[in-house]
Amino acid sequence: MTPPSASNVAAPRKQETLDQVTIRFAGDSGDGMQVTGGHFTNTSAVLGNDLSTFPDFPAEIRAPAGSLPGVSGFQIQFSSKDIHTPGDRPDVLVAFNPAALKVNLSDMPDNSVIIVNSDSFGEVDLKKAGCKTNPLEDGTLDKFQAYKIPITELTMKALESIKFKEKDRPNKERNKNFFALGILYWIYSRPLDTTMKTIERNFAKKSNADRPIVLAAQTALKAGHAYAEATELFRSQYTVAPAKYEPGTYRNIAGNQAIALGLVAASKLSGLQLFYGSYPITPASSILEELSQRKAFGVKTFQAEDEIAAVTAAIGASFAGALAVTGTSGPGVALKSEAINLAVMTELPLVIVDIQRGGPSTGLPTKTEQADLLQAMYGRNSESPVAILAPSSPAECFTMAIEACRIAIKYMTPVFLLSDGYLANGAEPWKIPEPSSLPKIEVKFRTEKEGFAPYLRNEVTLSREWAIPGTPGLEHRIGGIEKSHIQGNVNYDAENHDFMCRIRAAKIQRIAQDIPELKVHGPQDATTLVIGWGSTYGAIRAAVEDCQARGLKVARAHVRHLNPFPANLGKVLSRYKKVLVPEMNLGQFLFLLRAKFLVDAKGVNKVQGKPFMISELIEVIEKEAR
Amino acid sequence: MTPPSASNVAAPRKQETLDQVTIRFAGDSGDGMQVTGGHFTNTSAVLGNDLSTFPDFPAEIRAPAGSLPGVSGFQIQFSSKDIHTPGDRPDVLVAFNPAALKVNLSDMPDNSVIIVNSDSFGEVDLKKAGCKTNPLEDGTLDKFQAYKIPITELTMKALESIKFKEKDRPNKERNKNFFALGILYWIYSRPLDTTMKTIERNFAKKSNADRPIVLAAQTALKAGHAYAEATELFRSQYTVAPAKYEPGTYRNIAGNQAIALGLVAASKLSGLQLFYGSYPITPASSILEELSQRKAFGVKTFQAEDEIAAVTAAIGASFAGALAVTGTSGPGVALKSEAINLAVMTELPLVIVDIQRGGPSTGLPTKTEQADLLQAMYGRNSESPVAILAPSSPAECFTMAIEACRIAIKYMTPVFLLSDGYLANGAEPWKIPEPSSLPKIEVKFRTEKEGFAPYLRNEVTLSREWAIPGTPGLEHRIGGIEKSHIQGNVNYDAENHDFMCRIRAAKIQRIAQDIPELKVHGPQDATTLVIGWGSTYGAIRAAVEDCQARGLKVARAHVRHLNPFPANLGKVLSRYKKVLVPEMNLGQFLFLLRAKFLVDAKGVNKVQGKPFMISELIEVIEKEAR
Amino acid sequence: MVAPSQPQTSPQPPRKYTKIDFQTDQEVRWCPGCGDYAILNVAQQVFAQLGFPKEKMVMVSGIGCSSRFPYYVNTYGFHTIHGRAPAVATGVKLANPELQVWVATGDGDALSIGGNHFMHALRRNIDIKILLFNNRIYGLTKGQYSPTSVLGTINDKTAPFGTVDQPLNPISLSLASEATFVARSVDVYAKRLMDILKKAAEHKGSAFIEIYQNCNIYNDKAFDDFTDRPFRDDRNVMLEHGKPLIFAQGKKGIRLNGLKPEVVTLGENGITEKDLIVHDEHNPSLAYLLSRLNHPNFPEPIGVFRNDRMPSLDERLENQIADVKKAKGEGDLRKLLFAGDMWEVK
Amino acid sequence: MVAPSQPQTSPQPPRKYTKIDFQTDQEVRWCPGCGDYAILNVAQQVFAQLGFPKEKMVMVSGIGCSSRFPYYVNTYGFHTIHGRAPAVATGVKLANPELQVWVATGDGDALSIGGNHFMHALRRNIDIKILLFNNRIYGLTKGQYSPTSVLGTINDKTAPFGTVDQPLNPISLSLASEATFVARSVDVYAKRLMDILKKAAEHKGSAFIEIYQNCNIYNDKAFDDFTDRPFRDDRNVMLEHGKPLIFAQGKKGIRLNGLKPEVVTLGENGITEKDLIVHDEHNPSLAYLLSRLNHPNFPEPIGVFRNDRMPSLDERLENQIADVKKAKGEGDLRKLLFAGDMWEVK
Numbered sequence A, B: 001m002t003p004p005s006a007s008n009v010a011a012p013r014k015q016e017t018l019d020q021v022t023i024r025f026a027g028d029s030g031d032g033m034q035v036t037g038g039h040f041t042n043t044s045a046v047l048g049n050d051l052s053t054f055p056d057f058p059a060e061i062r063a064p065a066g067s068l069p070g071v072s073g074f075q076i077q078f079s080s081k082d083i084h085t086p087g088d089r090p091d092v093l094v095a096f097n098p099a100a101l102k103v104n105l106s107d108m109p110d111n112s113v114i115i116v117n118s119d120s121f122g123e124v125d126l127k128k129a130g131c132k133t134n135p136l137e138d139g140t141l142d143k144f145q146a147y148k149i150p151i152t153e154l155t156m157k158a159l160e161s162i163k164f165k166e167k168d169r170p171n172k173e174r175n176k177n178f179f180a181l182g183i184l185y186w187i188y189s190r191p192l193d194t195t196m197k198t199i200e201r202n203f204a205k206k207s208n209a210d211r212p213i214v215l216a217a218q219t220a221l222k223a224g225h226a227y228a229e230a231t232e233l234f235r236s237q238y239t240v241a242p243a244k245y246e247p248g249t250y251r252n253i254a255g256n257q258a259i260a261l262g263l264v265a266a267s268k269l270s271g272l273q274l275f276y277g278s279y280p281i282t283p284a285s286s287i288l289e290e291l292s293q294r295k296a297f298g299v300k301t302f303q304a305e306d307e308i309a310a311v312t313a314a315i316g317a318s319f320a321g322a323l324a325v326t327g328t329s330g331p332g333v334a335l336k337s338e339a340i341n342l343a344v345m346t347e348l349p350l351v352i353v354d355i356q357r358g359g360p361s362t363g364l365p366t367k368t369e370q371a372d373l374l375q376a377m378y379g380r381n382s383e384s385p386v387a388i389l390a391p392s393s394p395a396e397c398f399t400m401a402i403e404a405c406r407i408a409i410k411y412m413t414p415v416f417l418l419s420d421g422y423l424a425n426g427a428e429p430w431k432i433p434e435p436s437s438l439p440k441i442e443v444k445f446r447t448e449k450e451g452f453a454p455y456l457r458n459e460v461t462l463s464r465e466w467a468i469p470g471t472p473g474l475e476h477r478i479g480g481i482e483k484s485h486i487q488g489n490v491n492y493d494a495e496n497h498d499f500m501c502r503i504r505a506a507k508i509q510r511i512a513q514d515i516p517e518l519k520v521h522g523p524q525d526a527t528t529l530v531i532g533w534g535s536t537y538g539a540i541r542a543a544v545e546d547c548q549a550r551g552l553k554v555a556r557a558h559v560r561h562l563n564p565f566p567a568n569l570g571k572v573l574s575r576y577k578k579v580l581v582p583e584m585n586l587g588q589f590l591f592l593l594r595a596k597f598l599v600d601a602k603g604v605n606k607v608q609g610k611p612f613m614i615s616e617l618i619e620v621i622e623k624e625a626r
Numbered sequence C, D: 001m002v003a004p005s006q007p008q009t010s011p012q013p014p015r016k017y018t019k020i021d022f023q024t025d026q027e028v029r030w031c032p033g034c035g036d037y038a039i040l041n042v043a044q045q046v047f048a049q050l051g052f053p054k055e056k057m058v059m060v061s062g063i064g065c066s067s068r069f070p071y072y073v074n075t076y077g078f079h080t081i082h083g084r085a086p087a088v089a090t091g092v093k094l095a096n097p098e099l100q101v102w103v104a105t106g107d108g109d110a111l112s113i114g115g116n117h118f119m120h121a122l123r124r125n126i127d128i129k130i131l132l133f134n135n136r137i138y139g140l141t142k143g144q145y146s147p148t149s150v151l152g153t154i155n156d157k158t159a160p161f162g163t164v165d166q167p168l169n170p171i172s173l174s175l176a177s178e179a180t181f182v183a184r185s186v187d188v189y190a191k192r193l194m195d196i197l198k199k200a201a202e203h204k205g206s207a208f209i210e211i212y213q214n215c216n217i218y219n220d221k222a223f224d225d226f227t228d229r230p231f232r233d234d235r236n237v238m239l240e241h242g243k244p245l246i247f248a249q250g251k252k253g254i255r256l257n258g259l260k261p262e263v264v265t266l267g268e269n270g271i272t273e274k275d276l277i278v279h280d281e282h283n284p285s286l287a288y289l290l291s292r293l294n295h296p297n298f299p300e301p302i303g304v305f306r307n308d309r310m311p312s313l314d315e316r317l318e319n320q321i322a323d324v325k326k327a328k329g330e331g332d333l334r335k336l337l338f339a340g341d342m343w344e345v346k
C-alpha cells in the first residue's frame, strides 16, 4: 500500500502515532455533518485505516436551526488495528453550535479535544440551545482541551475572492464544515486529494455556472488545513497507520447500500429478474433509492401505495418467477404480516428486509433497535414458520442478502433479513468480491408436465417446485386456503392440515443442514459465553476480546441464522456455566434460547436507540464472568 | 326443577336410563342441521341436562348439494352429570345423505346407532358423494345399529294436507329435519313443547300467509315422534335425567353471544358507551351482528372498510372516552397489529377480541385453532406488551369479556381476548347472573387541571390517567412517537426511551397482582400436571378427571390470564415431575412456559381444526403419567 | 427443468380453443342459482375465443364467493388474500408483461378492504383486467351489507335498523381513479358481457368492469328492478360509442339541460335524436356524468363508459429499462461493485 | 375526577379567542420556509374566530411533516399512525358527536397508504374536516415522489429516470368518494384559505380541503407556475357559487363546448359573461368537470367545488339510536340477559 502523500505540510510539529482515534462531528442538520463525516471516512478508508462509522440523524427534516432536536451527528473511529465499532466515547468533538455542544458533551471523556465554532455562540444561538450561560466562558470546557475557533469568519475570509451568484450567496457560509475538515486532516495527517476529487466529481453533473461552489468547498478545505498548519494552536500532529488488511480492493460501504448490491448480485447469480416492492420508511428507504438507480440491471422497483401493496406485489412477482424482495422497517413488517402468511402458505420465495428501528409504534424512527425478532418469528396468525437471518456488520449485509435469496429460492419460503438502523447507515471497509468468486444460486423452474403436482416436495429440502405462468401444461392454482399434500387442492381435512402445518415447520428446520455451524471464539476453558446476533457484533467482539486479553475465561459466538438456529447451537450453549445475551431490546433472542434449550441465560439489555458501548459490555462481563 | 311432561307418549317400550348421550346431526348445508341441533339443544337445556355442543360448518355458503365439502354437522352431548365437551364419538349419527354418512362414519364406534334418510340414497346422491356402491346395501353399516328410514317420503305424507304457496312448495320437503328431530325426541324422551313454541315464535314476525310454514314444521315434528312411537323399529326408549345444577335461571349460550352480552354488560358496569369497530370475518362476525342489534343500549357498531379502520376507529373512540372494542380473527389481528401498537404507545384502553381459526393465511376459515397466542404476545414491532386473556368455555366468554374491559380501563392498555371457533359456536348452559351481582367497573376521567400531565402514572397500577376531549383545561396531545415520562411530550432521549419501554412492560406485569392465583385440581401427591388454556378446558378436565378416578397421580390447571401469568404459576409448575401442555397448535403456550420458567414441559399438540377428544388426552396422560 | 430465461416475444397465431379448455376439474362451489355461474360461463367462452395461449393467462383473486373464480378457469391462478388482488396482479404483470392478467373480485374485496389497491392499480394503468362481481353484499361471510349496499337497506346481519353509510359508486370511483377502460354489465346479459369482456381483453392498460351479480342467498333480486326482462329495455340505457343515448325501444332518450341530464320522450315537444347526449368513450367527464345516472331516476347505463388508450405502467417501466440499457449498456455487476472510492491492499 | 357522563348539549355563546389561545408550547419543527407555517397560521386564526370551545376541538393526524400539525394547535390532539387519521377521526366523532374534529394529512398520508380510509370517511359523510397538505412529495421521509407527483418527474430519490405512475387528482377522487364539501386553496393564499376553512367548519358532514403547499426542501416551487404573484390572476380561476368562471382580471372565462370546457376571451367573437360556465356548488358533475381543469391547459381552479348539505354519518347513527330507544326504551341489561329459552333450577 502506498503511503499517503504528505501534501501541504510545511513545518511539522511534534509527530505522534496513535492506534486509533474516534471523532464526532456535530452540528445543525443544515450544517452538513453527514457530508463532512462521509469525506473523513472515505479519506481514512483510502488511507488504509480500518474504520467504523455511526451517523445519528435527528427525526426532523430540519428541526429549528440551532435547537437541541436539530442536532445531527456523525461519529467515526479509524484505526491501524482491526476495529468493530465506531468507538465508545470520542477523542475529538467538533461542535458547530451550542446545541451540538450541549447534546454531546456528556459523552466526552475528561481531557478530550473539543473544537468549537466560536462564531456560532452568539446570544441567539445560546438561547436556541437553551443555554443560560455561554459554555465557552462559564468554565464548562475547563476539563477538556478546548479549541475555540471562529470558523465561520475564517471561512468567509478564505472565500472572499470567490464570486457566488446572487441566489447562492447565503450558501457561502456553509463551507465552514470543509474548513473544519481541513483542520482535522492536518491534525490527523490525512491527505486532501480524495476529498478534493470527490467534491469535483459530485459537481461534475452541474453546469459551469456552479464552478464557484466547487471552488469554494475546495478552498475552504485547503484553508482549514493551512490554518491548522500555520497557527500554533495544535501542538501535535498525529499519524494513524494503515491497518493490516487481506490483499484486495476495498471500498467503504454502509449496510443498506450493501443490501442493495447484494440483491443485485443475487439477481445476477440466480439469473432471475430482481423485483423490489417497497413503501418508503426510515431507515429502509435508501435500499429502494439505491435499487431504483439499477434499471440497467433490469431491476424493477415498485414504489407501492403502502406496505401491503409492496409485499403483495412482490408475492405476485414471485409467483410469476421473479426474485421478489420487499423492504421496510418494523411498522411496515406489522402491516405486511398478513400477506407474508400468504407466501408461507403458497410456499413462494420472498425476501423481507426489515431495517429495525426504535419502537413500539412510530417510536424513535431514526434510531436503532433490535426488537423485531419475535415479530419476525411469530407476528402472523397461526403456525407460520419462516427463515430469519441477521447480518452482523455493514459489509456483511452484502453476503447475507445473497444468503437470504439463496434460502428463499431453494426452500421456497419467505426469509426475513433483519438489519437495523445502525447497520443501515453505519459504514466500514469492504473487500470487494470478484463476482466470479460468488456462489451461483441454482434455480430450476419446473417445465415437465409428466408427474407435475404443485405441492410435490423435494425429499431433501422438503420444498415444492416453482412452476411459473408461461409454462405450457403446468397451469395450476394456488392460494391461501390450506392445501392438500402433493396435489395442492383446497383441502379442509383434519389430518392433512395437521400434516401440512408440521411439514411447513419441518421444511424450515431442514435449512439447518444447509448453513454453517456456529463458531465459538475464546479459550477452551472459558466458562462464560457471550452470545449475540445482528449489529451488536462489533461491541461484543471488542468487549470480549478485551476481557480475554486480560485473562477472563470468556468466549463469544454470534448467530447469523436465527431461524432455524445453527445445528450445533444447543451443544455450544451446554458447554458454559454462564451465558450472557446482549441485545438492543428487552430480551428476545434470550427468550428463544431459553425456550428452545432451557438454558438459564441472562440478558444484557439496552433499549436506548443506540448501540452498546464496548465499556458497558466489559463492565457486565467482568462482573458476571468472575 | 319440574320434570318434563311426558307428552305424546302412548305405549312405552323398554325404558332405560343413561348418564349421557352424544348425537351428531349431519346433512347437506341446505338441510338445516344447525337449526335441528339448536332445537335439540334448547329442549335438552330446558329439560335440565348439562350439555355441550359443537357445530361444524362447511367453508362454502352452499357447496354443491350432496357433495362431501357441503356436509354440515352439529354434535351435542347431553347428560345428567357435569360434562365439559360435546363428546368424543357420537352414540347416534343422523345422516341425511350419503355424503354426510361418508364424512362422519369413521367417527362412529362399533355398534353405535346410525339413522339415515334412505330416500336420499339414489344413484345421483351416491355419485355426488363419490360412493361407488350404496353403503345402505354393501355391508358398510353391518357393524352398526342402522335404521334406514324413508324420512323424506314420510315427511311429505305427513304434510300432504298442508297447502303451501306456489313458490314455497319446493320447501315442503325441507321439513324432514323436524321429522327426524321428532324421532330423536321420542327415543330420548324429550317433550316437544319447547321446539313447538320456538317454531311459533320464530315465525311470529311473518305474516299470516306464512302460517302453513309454521304448521308444516310442527306437524313434521309431531309426525316423526308418532312414527317412532308407532313403529316397533326402536326397541328401547331412554331417559337422561336432569343434571345437578346450582339453583338459578339458566339459558343456553354460545361463546360469541356471551362475548357480546359481556361487552354490553361491561358498558353498563362502567357507565361507558360501547364502541365496537369491526370488519366481518368468520368466526368473529356474529359478535358484530349481535351488537348491531343493541342500539337501545346506545351501543355504537362501526362496520369498517377493513380491519385497520376497525381498530383505528376504536382507538379514536377510546381517545374520546368510549369503551372501545374491536373484534376479528387471526388474519385480521395481523392487519391490526401496527395500530394496536399505537394503543400500546398512547396507553389507551382497547379490547381486541380474536376468535381464532385455522391458519396460516386463509387456512381453514371455519375451523378452530389456538395458534394466535404468540401473535398476540409478539406480533408487533419492538417491545410492545399487552394483556392477554382466554376464556375456557362458551359461558365463560361472558365473564372474561367483562374482565378484559376491566383490565383495559384500569391499566389503560390494549387487552387481547383470545377465544376460538369452537367456543364461538359451541354452546352450553349458562347460569344467568343478576346484573346487580356483577362487579362495577370503576372509571375516573381526569378533570382537575391542577397537576395534570398526560403521562403521570398511578403508583399502584402504573397506568396513566384518561383525560378526554371535552374536558376544559386538559387539552393535550398524544401520539405514536416515544413520549417523555410524565409530561408526554415527543422525546427522543436514549434513557427516557429505555425507561418507558421498561415501564410499559412493568405496567402489564402489575396486572398479576390483580388477578386470581392459579388453582390446581388434583391429588396432593400428583406428579404430573396437565396445564392448558382456552377452549381445551373441557377435554382436559374430562380426561384428567377420568384418569384421577382411576387413581393416576395427575393434576390439572387451566390458565385464563396468559399475560401476565398468574403470580403463582411458576411455583405451581415447580411442584411436578412432569408437565403436559395440550394445545391446538404446535406448542405456543408451551413455549412461553419453557422460556419463562425453564420447565421441561411437554406439548400435546393437535392442529386439525377441531378440538381434542377426551380419549386422545387420556391416552397421552396414561402413557406419560405412569 | 430449465434455467430461468426471459420470456419469448415472437407473436404467435391465435390458438384454437373451446370453452372446455378453460374448465378445471374442480367442483364449482357456488350456491345453486348464483349469478357467478353465468359470469364464469361467459368468461370461459370469451377466453376460448380470444385464442390467447392459456399458459400465459393468470387469474388473480382476493377472498369472497366471487374470488373463487380462478379455481374454475384452467389457466394459472392465484387465490390470494382479501382485498389485495390488484396489488398481486400488478406484481405478476410487472414481473412478466407477456402474461395476460385478470382479476376477479367482489364489492367487498375490491371496494372495502381493497379500495386502496383498486384505486392505485387503476391510476397506474397497469395492464390488468378487473372483473368486479357487485352483488351489493358480503356473500362469503354470510350476508353483511357492503360498501355498495343501498343506503337505508335493512340488513339482517349487521344493519338491523337500516344502513347509515352512503354507498360508493364503483364507476364514478374508477373514473376518478383515472381508469382508462370502464364498463358495466349484468350477470344475465350474456351477450353484452361477452362483448365487454372482449373489449377489455383488447384494451391495453387497466380495464375495470363492474358486473351486477345476483346473490340469490343473501341479496336476492337486488337488480331485478331494472334487469328483469319485462323492464329491461325501459330501465337500461345501452352505451354505444358515437351513438345517442336512447332507450325504451327508441322511444326515450337522455339529453343535457345545462349540465343536468334529463330523460326526454322522442317526438314530444319537438325533441329528436339530435338533442340527445351522444356517447363518447373518450370523454372522461361525460363518462363521469353518466356514471351518476341510476335507476330509478334514470335508466341504468350498461356498456363502456370510457375507453382510452394510454401507456400502461408495464409499458412505461419496460421502456424505461430499455432506454437506460440503451444509454448505459446492460448492467455489469463487476463495475457496480468496484465503484466509488476504492483502495488497493497488496 | 368524575364518573363518566354524557356530553352536554346546551348551545353556548361563541367564546372569545385570539390566535394565541391556539398556540402550544411546542417548538414548531418544520423547515424554515416550509408552506406548513402559513397554513398553521391561518388555521389558528380561523379557530380563534370560530369561537368554538377549544376543549371540544380535536386535531387528528397521520404521519408526515404535515401531520405534526396537532402539536402546534392548543386543542386535544392525536398524532396517530401513517394513513389512518380519517379512521381514527371517525371513531372520535362517532364516540362523541359534540366534538369538532379536524384531520391534518399529507398527499402521501391521505392518498397513498391512507387512500382507503380517506375514501370511506368521505363517502360516509362523517362530520370531520380534512386538510390535505399537498406538496406532491413525501417530505418527512426525505423526498420520494408521491401519488400526486406529476408523471415523468425526475425524482432524485426513487425515480431517477422519471416517474412512471399517473398521479391521482385529489379533487376528482374526493368527489367520486361522494364528499359533500370539496375545496382547494394554496398555502400562500391566506385570505382564500381562511374563507374556505371557515366554510368547512360550518359545513356539517365531511369536508375536504386540498391545500397546495410548498416543500421548499424537496419539491420547491412545485406550484409557483400558477401561484407566483405575477401570474396568479392569469393562471387561477376563483370558483364562486352562482358566478361565471372568469379570470385574468375579467378578461378571460371558461365556457362549455358540448361537454368540453374551453378558455375564451371575453369580448372576442361576441363572447360575453352569459356564455360562461356559472359555478354551482350543488352540482357534483360540474364540480367533477372543473376538477379536471388544470394548469397549464386551463387556469387552476381555486375555491369550493362542491358544498351540499346531507345527513352525516354521526347524525344518522345518533338518530337511529334515538329512534330505537324511543321505540324500544332504553336497553335493560337484566332483560337482555334473561332472554331466550330459559329454565329454572331450584
Ligand SMILES: Cc1ncc(C[n+]2csc(CCOP(=O)(O)OP(=O)(O)O)c2C)c(N)n1
Binding pocket: B279, B280, B281, B282, B307, B331, B332, B335, C063, C064, C065, C066, C067, C082, C105, C106, C107, C108, C109, C110, C133, C135, C137, C138, C139, C140, C141, C146
Ligand atoms: C383479512 C380478512 N378480513 C376479512 C375476511 C372475511 N371476508 C372474506 S370474504 C369477505 C367479503 C366478501 O364480499 P365480496 O368481496 O363482496 O364477495 P362476495 O362473497 O360477495 O362475492 C370478507 C369480509 C377475510 N377473509 N380476510
Ligand SMILES: Cc1ncc(C[n+]2csc(CCOP(=O)(O)OP(=O)(O)O)c2C)c(N)n1
Binding pocket: A279, A280, A281, A282, A307, A331, A332, A335, D063, D064, D065, D066, D067, D082, D105, D106, D107, D108, D109, D110, D133, D135, D137, D138, D139, D140, D141, D146
Ligand atoms: C407504516 C408506515 N409506513 C411508512 C412510514 C414512513 N413515512 C412517514 S411519513 C411518509 C410520507 C409522508 O408524505 P406526506 O403524507 O405527503 O407528508 P409530508 O411529509 O409531505 O407532509 C412516509 C412514507 C411510516 N411512518 N409508517
Ligand code: SF4
Binding pocket: B061, B062, C029, C030, C031, C033, C034, C035, C036, C065, C066, C135, C139, C140, C214, C215, C216, C217, C218
Ligand atoms: S352466497 Fe351469494 S354470492 Fe355467494 S355463492 Fe351463494 S349466491 Fe353466490
Ligand code: SF4
Binding pocket: A061, A062, D029, D030, D031, D033, D034, D035, D036, D065, D066, D135, D139, D140, D214, D215, D216, D217, D218
Ligand atoms: S421537508 Fe418539506 S414539507 Fe417537510 S417541513 Fe421541510 S419544507 Fe416542509
Ligand SMILES: [Mg+2]
Binding pocket: C064, C106, C107, C108, C133, C134, C135, C136, C137, C138, C139, C146
Ligand atoms: Mg359481494
Ligand SMILES: [Mg+2]
Binding pocket: D064, D106, D107, D108, D133, D134, D135, D136, D137, D138, D139, D146
Ligand atoms: Mg407530502
